[in-house]
Amino acid sequence: xxxxDTLTNEIDGKAILxxxxxxxxxxxxxxxxxxNGAGKSTLAYTLGGRPNYEVTGGSATFEGADLFDMEPHxxxxxxxxxxxxxxxxxxxxxxxxxLRESLNSQRRARGEKELNGGEFIRLAKEKAGLLGLDMxxxxxxxxxxxxxxxxxxxxxxxxxxxxxxxxxxxxTDSGLxxxxxxxxxxxxxxxxxxxxxxxxxxxxxxxxLDYVKPDFVHVLAAGRIVKSGGPELALELEREGYAEVVAA
Amino acid sequence: xxxxxxxxxxxxxxxxxxxxxxATLWPTPAPTRIDVAAGDSVAHHLLQDVGEGAAAxxxxxxxxADGARCDFHVLNIGGKLGRVTFTVTLGSHAxxxxxxxxxxxxxxxxxxITSVTHAQPDSTSGQTIRSIxxxxxxxxxxxxxxxxxxxxxxxxxxxxxxxxxxxxxTANAKPELEIYADxxxxxxxxxxxxxxxxxxxxxxxRGMDPAxxxxxxxxxxxxxxxxxxxxxxxxxxxxxxxxxxxxxxx
Numbered sequence: 001x002x003x004x005d006t007l008t009n010e011i012d013g014k015a016i017l018x019x020x021x022x023x024x025x026x027x028x029x030x031x032x033x034x035x036n037g038a039g040k041s042t043l044a045y046t047l048g049g050r051p052n053y054e055v056t057g058g059s060a061t062f063e064g065a066d067l068f069d070m071e072p073h074x075x076x077x078x079x080x081x082x083x084x085x086x087x088x089x090x091x092x093x094x095x096x097x098x099l100r101e102s103l104n105s106q107r108r109a110r111g112e113k114e115l116n117g118g119e120f121i122r123l124a125k126e127k128a129g130l131l132g133l134d135m136x137x138x139x140x141x142x143x144x145x146x147x148x149x150x151x152x153x154x155x156x157x158x159x160x161x162x163x164x165x166x167x168x169x170x171x172t173d174s175g176l177x178x179x180x181x182x183x184x185x186x187x188x189x190x191x192x193x194x195x196x197x198x199x200x201x202x203x204x205x206x207x208x209l210d211y212v213k214p215d216f217v218h219v220l221a222a223g224r225i226v227k228s229g230g231p232e233l234a235l236e237l238e239r240e241g242y243a244e245v246v247a248a
Numbered sequence: 249x250x251x252x253x254x255x256x257x258x259x260x261x262x263x264x265x266x267x268x269x270x271a272t273l274w275p276t277p278a279p280t281r282i283d284v285a286a287g288d289s290v291a292h293h294l295l296q297d298v299g300e301g302a303a304a305x306x307x308x309x310x311x312x313a314d315g316a317r318c319d320f321h322v323l324n325i326g327g328k329l330g331r332v333t334f335t336v337t338l339g340s341h342a343x344x345x346x347x348x349x350x351x352x353x354x355x356x357x358x359x360x361i362t363s364v365t366h367a368q369p370d371s372t373s374g375q376t377i378r379s380i381x382x383x384x385x386x387x388x389x390x391x392x393x394x395x396x397x398x399x400x401x402x403x404x405x406x407x408x409x410x411x412x413x414x415x416x417x418t419a420n421a422k423p424e425l426e427i428y429a430d431x432x433x434x435x436x437x438x439x440x441x442x443x444x445x446x447x448x449x450x451x452x453x454r455g456m457d458p459a460x461x462x463x464x465x466x467x468x469x470x471x472x473x474x475x476x477x478x479x480x481x482x483x484x485x486x487x488x489x490x491x492x493x494x495x496x497x498x
Contacts (some may be wrong), residue, residue: 048453051445076455088450092468098451099465106455142450162454 001026001166001198002047002067007058009046016042018223019058024166024198030207031201031234034220035242040202042222044170048082049075049199054098063165066123075101075241077109079165081158083172087151090142098142099161106162127160130185150176156187167192168200173208185211206238221246263378264388264420266357269329279307279335283304286313286339293482295489299370302352305331314339314368323486324358325493333361340368346375349473351493352385352417362391366402367430372402378470379421382413382497388420393436397428406436410442411469413462413497417490419445426487462498 002024009017016039024030034040045052047060049072060067067075076082089096104114111163115123128135131153143151152172159167169188173181189212192199201212207215209231218225219242226246227233237245254274255262270276284290298304304327306326312318316339324330330352336344353359364373379387387410395402410419421438443465451461470490477483 050448050449071450071458072449073455073457073461078455084426084450084453084454088444088446090444090447090465090468092471093464097464098454102451102454102456105457105460109457135376158454222324 001063002200003046003059003060005059005061007046008056009042010054010101011042011052014053014055017046018220020220020224021058022218022225024200026198027195028216029193029199029201029212029214030216031203031214032218032220032225033203033234033237033242040125040220040222044082044168044202047080047168048072048076057063065216073184076164077106077163081162081164081167083155083159083167083169085127085174087143089129089144089153091144094140095138095142096121099138099158099246101125102158103162114190123161124157125158130160130190132183133157145215149177149180152176153187154182156184157192160187160191163191165196166198166200168202170202172201172205173203173205177195181208182211188212206234209234219245259392261361262439264357264386264418265331265359266303266329266341266386268315269327269357270305271304275330276305276307279309279460282308282310284310284312284316284342287315287433288313289317291319291321291394291478293321293477293486294332295324296322296324296332297331298316298333299326300328302330302433305329305333307333308335310334310336310344312337312342312344314372315341317343317345318346319476319478320347321474321482321486322346322347322356322360323474323490324350324360325352325489328355329357329359331359331361334362334363336369336373338364338366338368338371340370342368342371344373346373346377347473347476348377349470349490350377350379350381350387350389351470351490351494351497352380352387353497354385355383356385357388357431358385359388359390361389363394364392364395364404365406366395366399367396368397369400369402371399373476375406375408376473377406377408378473379419380413380466380469380494380497381410381419384414384416386418386420388422390420390424392424393426393434395425395429395432395434400431402429402432402434404432404434406438407490408436408438410440411466412440413443427454443488459498463494464465466494466498470494
């Protein structure tokens with residue numbers, strides 16, 4: 001589904017990713033862990049196409065197409081979803097309006113019929129219910145006045161509505177208490193654990209992986225994947241710390 | 249505002265104007281007078297959408313008698329030069345509320361000029377102006393609030409926000425206070441900004457194409473200006489004209 005080959009990039013002239021390679025197939029859940037400053041969020045933003053995240057070498061192929069040839073909104077329409085560590089607040093634009101425009105933009109781009117108001121509300125209700133988010137919250141402006149946990153839950157409702165093929169979730173677990181973590185974890189499972197979908201979880205901590213069991217765990221350090229393994233690698237990291245595991 | 253000779257840029261209220269466009273119209277039509285009788289409440293609106301290349305100047309002279317209220321909604325979007333001025337005098341316990349939007353592109357110069365005089369005690373006024381300017385357009389708000397010596401307990405505000413879509417566009421915002429009473433509340437705020445890049449990336453990451461995302465953010469920016477238009481047909485007309493202008497701009 002996604003093949004990243006010796007990817008290098010720069011932000012404002014500073015090299016962050018230094019030859020990162022990763023293969024994600026349909027049906028797989030991957031976790032990337034690593035110390036602060038390793039380039040985890042940079043990887044997510046680069047794949048999402050954030051301005052100023054300049055690709056200087058290597059490639060990323062998503063469903064057979066060159067990801068870096070596409071504008072950010074085209075990547076989304078192709079089935080990529082980026083979960084933000086810090087979801088952006090948009091005053092004056094309601095979640096429902098935001099999501100309906102997003103979904104219908106994607107559907108237009110794919111040559112599919114747009115959803116009308118009634119169809120969209122039914123879909124939104126179903127997905128909000130899955131994440132235990134009150135529909136009233138979706139009538140409010142995007143992320144404005146939401147707590148950390150509410151923002152992350154709202155992100156998962158967005159993911160449910162947009163129904164991507166690949167979700168890259170950047171520290172979706174940060175700012176969540178245990179209850180919220182369980183809800184978000186089960187939301188990810190319900191929406192994304194399917195044979196034709198894949199997930200790349202970016203996280204500091206093992207705890208999210210208790211709820212969303214990864215098939216593969218990778219350690220990102222200094223801009224490269226330095227170690228890969230099964231779920232046991234996450235436990236090893238939690239026990240011994242990044243320094244030990246990276247040095248070994 | 250009418251005078252025999254064309255004004256020059258030396259006059260403060262014409263400093264940012266398009267005098268060449270003004271010359272095509274000069275002398276400007278006589279001002280529209282609105283006199284609100286004591287205790288009355290009136291609502292007016294103006295949709296300034298003169299044709300491309302033309303000039304339009306609308307001058308309003310408004311007196312609001314004791315205990316009366318005037319609500320004015322203005323959408324200023326048309327012409328090479330579109331200029332709307334308000335000279336307002338308020339009696340005791342009177343209220344003036346101006347809500348306006350300026351949306352311009354191309355080489356347009358669009359202006360809202362106000363002079364609000366609180367002549368008697370206990371009067372209030374509010375002015376909310378939102379401007380969206382693209383390409384080489386210039387949008388200006390010059391607004392003075394004058395509080396007479398006897399006009400104690402005046403409460404006035406000016407909220408001015410402008411959004412520039414291109415580096416070549418210009419916004420001028422000049423709130424001015426002249427206060428001779430000592431027990432008054434006059435608040436004013438003016439900001440000039442650009443579309444929030446983080447919000448644009450967030451919207452793109454959800455699949456929204458750039459034009460849709462920009463339009464949605466700009467709609468949110470001007471939202472509220474026409475929310476309280478009492479006449480639904482007028483409200484719909486103002487909102488539809490604003491949206492059409494926005495969509496043409498992004």
